[in-house]
Amino acid sequence: MSDERRSPSTGRLAARVACYALVWVALTAGDPGSWVIGAPAVLLAALAGVGLSARAPGVALRPRGLVRFVAHFLSRSLSGGVDVARRALDPRLPLSPGLIEHTMRLRPGGPAAVFFVDLVSLLPGTLCAGVEERRVTVHVIDEALPNADELRRLEERVAALFGEELAA
Amino acid sequence: MLELASSLFVAAGLVFFVAGTAGLLRFPDALTRLHALTKADNLGLGLLFVGLALRAASWSVAVRLLVVWLLVLFASTTACHLVARAALEARRPPRG
Structure with a gap:
């Protein structure tokens, strides 16, 4: 838990949350009611993504x-x-x-x-x-x-x- | 105009699906058949995606279609790699 809290991974978590939230908006056409499912799904996906890629080098596309x-x-x-x-x-x-x-x-x-x-x-x-x-x-x-x-x-x-x- | 363009893209996509199926039936072995499946389906589905996106009711539908195309590409290339590897191993004479 402790090494998840360093600032680089907070930034990566925020980037993933933003990215997945955008995908959710696209999938649901922005239906506000869908966030009951969407918000936890986005957060869990972002946490899982950061956790699983903790040891992999970051990928930055040009x-x-x-x-x-x-x-x-x-x-x-x-x-x-x-x-x-x-x-x-x-x-x-x-x-x-x-x-x-x-x-x-x-x-x-x-x-x-x-x-x-x-x-x-x-x-x-x-x-x-x-x-x-x-x-x-x-x-x-x-x-x-x-x-x-x-x-x-x-x-x-x-x-x-x-x-x-x-x-x- | 948009309707016509959309229909042309969908029709072209179907031509590639038919060609891919012809290749699957006519090509001589597993590896050449994989060529027919991966390339023709990649293009056929891409054209289908463009055609349907042109008449999509909202941008959200178009984005979903794009995601479907990308996921199918990812699945098909991964499956292709696994089948090709297995086909190649089956072809090699067993090592003593």
């Missing part, structure tokens, strides 16, 4: 990185969806699957690395099939696609989003 990342994500999602849809509907079923290894330059186990690995499966032609420290096993739908470039570019965008330096 606004500029966020804008560029969202733009990148949306455009790559579009092209990934179109690509796989075209292959699925083509009578010849053009696939040339294989496995590649990607050496991750983000800090292994950090929030940016986890985020990156999750995203790999949503972007064109790549699917994450295993992670071991810096080595990421990626299944690709077509070995002729520029898969390594795709992964490198995504990693750079994620690093800029989290403000993390990439290892050489």
